[in-house]
Amino acid sequence: METQPTLSLLWPYGVGRAKTWPLQSTCARDLELEHILSALAQYAPNRTVIKEVANQLCTDPAVLTYRQDVLEDLWQHRALADRLETLLPDISALDAYRSSVDRQRSTLEDVTWRLGELEQLVTCVSGLDEVFSQVGGQLRAQGWRILGDRVAQIAQDDVYLNLTRELPDMLETIRSKASVTIGINLDNRLRPVATTLLSVNDQPFTSSSFIDRLLGRQPKENYKGIGPLHSVAALEVERNPLGLDPQAQPINPMLVPLFRDLAKVLETVCRPIARTLRRYITLQSGFLAGVSGEMAFYLAAVRLMQQLQGHGLPLCRPEILPMAERICELQDGYNLNLALHLLDQTKVNDAVVKNDARMDKNGRIFILTGPNQGGKTTYVQMVGLCQILAQLGLWVPAAQARISPVDGIYTHYPIEESSAKATGRFGDEAQRLSHIFTEATRHSLILLNESLASTNSGESLYIAQDLVRVLRRMGARAIFATHLHELAADVTSLNEQAPGDSQVVSLVASRIESGADGTQRSYKIVEGQPMGRSYAREIASKYGIGYEQLMSRLQQRGVLE
Known part of the structure; x- marks a missing residue:
């Protein structure tokens, strides 16, 4: 069987991974991305994989469309998602066989290890072949079709079919051996001087009880001994590789001299199987290498989407536009962090306020004003999180969305006084702003939340006006949530003073609305002059x-x- 390239559900074959950028830790912190990753991780066996995927945002529309197709097939075909979720532990175990290479293994260990790998391979191939035979013709994603074709090719291969016939007997030969009978010669002082292997048995030995021996009872089983001479000790470890609670783990039997010598003798039992296994050297599980983690990522996303949909919250597949268009349009978008926080409420859909966002040629820079706790930070986070999810190839929390990828998301949030450097809070703010404009481009998204609040209003207004002019000259998309109402009131002058194709727009958060319960905040974000x-x-x-x-x-x- 000829070797084929490794399959990926995240990256189309032949497409490089150069069009990605790492998400900065400050951005992840400010947007509270960890809450979303934790929500995804509850549906995935490996949290590390989800964090690794989420840390690399893609800018290639072709790659993002490839991912969206993979996710949509799982979303549309729930039976596929359910079956893959059942198979995921086996696929993950197969991946573990490939990653755990020990060049010092004995022939006995090699045989048992390879048998275990082939057993997992047969389980995965038969399970995947079954599910793709049922729904394969209905799938549109190139990733699933390639995987289905690979599985079908293996399932129909003569070498694989022969393995499925021979594997049960080989496993039975190995796993039926439960004990050995050893003869020990003693010298005239009853000291052991030589040992020999008498037989290999299908049943384990056990110890007869003290009462049996005291009363002269004869053990009914042929494999009941007088008492144990040696057993593999248990070693308590603080944490095992899966990160579970401390528990006793058995020591490798090969560390015990007697057992190590016996293993060498038992290799004779394995030699016929080792010769048989050479016929299956072309059967490799490499085509599934890495797929388990990617599959877990998509399955976790589908389960989270089902949970949100069950509460009546909208989700959509965003239309991915060229980066050059610099567009972000959200209809009835909402902050996913807030929605996850409110999931325990009976009417989450009513409690989560939806807002629109429209960044295009008519306005790419938003000056957002409004009262404290009026929804400004929630809105800024909403736009940032929707951008991240879209560039992971996932659905976004909105009724409709059209989004151009960005080459970076830069956030500037207030910090605690104790976190400020020796330069003071304003000096630290200035340094962090300078860093943003050192790296950002016209294709970046810049989110400023109460920036320049650490200095007096006169100085902050002067600097803020300069920042907005520079943003307009750059052509970047930006939201500046601020209490500087004078800045928002001056958007006409800012558009006239600085050339550029990124229009500055004033948005207002949380107007007071009258209702049956009196006046209350709406938490709606609308275009208008500051109040x-x-x-x-x-x-x-x-x-x-x-x-x-x-x-x-x-x-x-x-x-x-």
Whole structure:
């Protein structure tokens, strides 16, 4: 059987992986990506794989479409997802056989190891062949079709078919050996001087009890001994490779001299099987190398999507546009972190506020103003997370989406006073902003959340205006969430003063709406001028701290003369 290239469900064959960029740890922290990775990890056996995939964002529309097709087939064909989820432990075990190479293994260990690998291979091939035979004709993803063709080719190969016939007997020969009978010669002082192997048995020896010997009872079984002489000790380890709780693990029997010598004798039992196994040297599991982790990534995504859909939350396959168009359009988008936090509520869909985002030629730079806890940070996170999910090839939390890949996501969030460097909070802010403009391009996404809040309003407004002008000249997509209402009120001048094709737009968060329960925040983000003092008066009136309200209260108390 000729060797074929390794299959990947993330990367089309022949497409390089150069069009990726690593997600910065600061961006992952500011967007709280860890919450989403944790939600995915609860459906996957290997959290490391999910983090590795999520850390490399792809910019190639062809690769992203390839991934979307793989995910959509799982989403549309639930039977395929269910069967693959059942097979995943076996495919992962097969991957472990390939990665655990020990050049110092004995012939006995090599035979048992290879038999185990071939057994896993047969389990995986037969299971995959069955599921692809049922749904293969309905799948559109190139990744699944290639995998199905490889599996079918192996399943029909004469060498593989012969293996399926011979493997049960070989496994039975090895696994039926449960004990050996050893003869030990003693000298005249009853010291052991020589041993010989008398037989290899199908049943394990056990020890007869003290009561049996005391009462002179004869053991009914032929394999019951007087008492154990040696057994493999257990060694308690702090953590095993799977990261589970501390537990006792058996020591390798080959570390015990007697057992090591016996293993050499037992190799004679394995030699006929070793000769048989040479006929299957062309059967390799390499075509599945790495697929288990990628499969786990997609299956975890499907399970999370099902959970969100079950709560009535919208999800969509985003249309991937060319990077040069610099577009991000979301209809009824929402913050996935917030949705995951509210999943325990009975009416999650009502509790999660949906907002639109439209970054295109009519506006790529948003100046977002509004009150504290009015939804500004939630909105900024929503846009950033949707961008990340789209560039992983996943569905995004929105009813509809059209997104151009970005070559970097740069975030600038406030830091705690204790985290600031010797330069102070403002100095640290300035350094981090400088770093962003050292690396960002016109194809980047820049998310500024309350930047320049550590200095006085006059200085911060002056610097903020310069930053927005530079962003417009760059042509980047950006959101600047700020309390600088003067900055948002001046967008017309900013567009006139700085040339560029990234229009600056003012967005307003969380207007006060009247309802049956009185006035309340809407958490909606809409285009418009900042509300400024009039909005502050509404807030003051709502909480009873308006001028007239306070004066009336003081007069009632008789405080005023």
